[in-house]
Amino acid sequence: MSDAVLTITELNKSFGGLQVIDDVSFDVARGSRTALIGPNGAGKTTVFNLLTGVYPIDDGRTVLDGVDVTNIPAKDRVIAGMSRSFQNIRLMPHLSTVENVMLGQHARARGLAQQLFPLGLLRRNRWAEEARAALEQAGLDTYPGQVVADLPYGIQKRIEVVRAMVANPKILLLDEPAAGLNSEETEELQLLLRQINDRGTTLLVVEHDMHFVRTLCQQVVVLNFGKKIFEGTPDEVHRDPAVKQAYLGTDSTAPEEAGNAA
């Protein structure tokens, strides 16, 4: 694990005296597809929020590709190479599909000239073309001009992934990308994520669907009550007694069962 794109060291966070993240450390290997799993309330989304700077970190360090990003402002983290999708869809409801994707490019469009470039007036500019190409690759090219609020859930979910992807991050943080998708949509999503990964983007995925995790990810980190209780391959994870205990103790869907059921 010498070549880590993201190193998290002794991360701590408490809300009003409640320790929600407790000394969590792990590495995400460059080019890997890593999953972050755990029962409800284990702190997975909180880890994402701490990484992307939604909340300040109480204690600990995050290093992204050799750069300490622990205390840089949230808006600069995407520039440093980290972008994400959200558990609950958070697309801009009044923007079109293409415009939402172009927001994902924002971090790459530096400087005043780029800010004042008329994206919407010139139909064939490189940003719009790129956004449309990214949508096409994700099989979403049929809705370029449509306002996203009117689109079905599954489509919106995938637009979120595309939006995060076009930021060209070093690491892509995906918060339950498959939640609420049907099996066909999940399949397409897997394909898309593999393509993204093949081009060198590291994936860190929070997911409940263990089948999805097992087929996609090579490495799994398990959190429970804000603590890391396991780190290893997906095959090892459901043999681990601590993980079993965590899932059976709090939630009826053990990763094993969930995996078999799917």
Add this chain to the structure above:
Amino acid sequence: MGGEIEGLLVILCLNTIYAYGIFLPAASGQLNLGAAGFITLGAYAAAWLNMSPDSEPGGLGLPMVLSIPSAVLFAAAVGFVISVPILRTRGVYMVLATFAFAEVVSGLVINLEFVGAAAGMPAEDHVDFTGLLIITICVVAFCYYLMSTRFGLAMRSVHDDESVATLFGVNVRATRVAAFTIGAAIVGLGGALYGHHFNYVEAQGFNVLLSIFILLYVLLGGTQTAWGPLVGAAFFTFIPETIRWLGRWVGGEFGKELIEYRLVAFGIIIVMMMVLRPEGVVTRTLLERVFTLRRRAAPAAAE
């Protein structure tokens, strides 16, 4: 009759310019109820800069080509300076802060002797209707361009979801300050043009009701697209006049009443509009529908 229509179009031009100045912050999610303050700043700055030093109350005697841009810069500078503290406030607080700002400006101006105090002051050079129309078209084109840029995209993203915009690298604070400042400059331009068209500026005319009306044009026109303010301003400049015209056409006692109560009807229309089109007359979905219909209609026509 021709004069009457021109008079109406002059009002439309000014209302359109004001509306775009309030639209820019509104498109990034900020309600500015201080239009009258920036109109006052622009109008008085232009009048004072333009007035010859020899006449009462005196000024700098700059030609109009300098006085108007300087007034715009002045409004922008004040907008920038106050945007920093004002944009720290949110929601209702921001509405009130901008409103308080406008009242402070008006309270100060009517006490400044060198701009004529309560009596107001003349703005000597005259901008005719043609000039006003050309500038209005430029303002609309500029705002349309601005909304189509990446900066416009950032503004609309900040309107929809500030924290997500931040996570994609948008500098939310800078975007809001820029939108507010450019908006202040445009409203100031409207004020300067008002002064130079009517050749007199008086702070009492730039009151709370004016700020309220301008905000209404913007919100009723719709803040999602750059067409909203134009439609809103046109709609609400013409509606009272249309009712007046209707009243004359109907004639008799009822017609007279209609003319007398035309602003009541106007208020009823505002309330009904909010029921029927709460996101404004022009929305993204509406434009999308119009354009897809046209696209669908085109091949059909070709067959």
Add this chain to the structure above:
Amino acid sequence: MEVLLQQIVNGLMLGGVYVMVAVAFTLVIGMLNFLNFTIPALFMVGAVMIWAVMQKGFGPGVDTFLNDTVGAQNKWIVGVVVALVVVSLLSLVIERFTYRYMKAKYGDATEHALPLVSSLGFLIIFEHFVIGRWGSDPLTMDSPFGNASFYVGTVQFSTPQTISLALSLAIVFSISLMLKKTKLGRALRSIAERPDTATLMGVDVNRIVPLVYVIAGLLCGIAGVLFAINYTTLDAYIGDKVATIAIAGMVLGGLGNVWGAVVGGLFVGLLEVLSIHWLGASIVKVPIWGMLLLILIIKPTGLFGHSAIGKGKF
């Protein structure tokens, strides 16, 4: 010194009017998170209604009828009743269009600027109705109580003004007591805190919200009536003038806080009268609005407000 004392008394009396309007604003903002611009309109309607009853505003026929039945000296009571009934009915209509209708159709109404815009629409309707009906010139009325006054030392107290101040404080006190002690008060506060869960807890939001509007409307109506009786000159825009200053008082006290609105209302009354006394009438806007601007920038929660109120998008 005596002059100053007299000015302080006058300021507090004027503040009594602002208190009621500020409390009306603060109730609606605290419970529904909405800056209700119909409040100035209802204040004006209250004032104009009692004026109309007193000064033949409804025509000579109605006036003769009133003189014959209740007598000229009792017309003001009819005026008060008419004013309060009219503002209550208008409040219910306004509630339909600024809150309930929108909420039913578009989810949380406060997400959009809807109620704000609709309330501005109502402001325009009422003001121009009054202008259309009674003109835009100042309307003057004979006070039913003349110039009754009494002295404490050398300081003059106008009797109706003193009664008005006491009345407005008593009304505000009962409202505050009602919010604290009664079941209705608890329901109202639960809406203020969590409108979504209030429904789940068995609070009928659709019945309670109109009540908030009516209470706020009555407060403005009474304030308008008292203003008309005490200051005897009004016009269609009187609501704007009074209510905007009351807003400053409300913000000073803190949005959503009833006693904050009382302190704030009295303070802006004092500030207005003393500014006129020391600085002159033409500059009075600057201290009041300058104060509001400063508070909003430095401590937007005011003296006693909660930070959560008023932060929604609009």
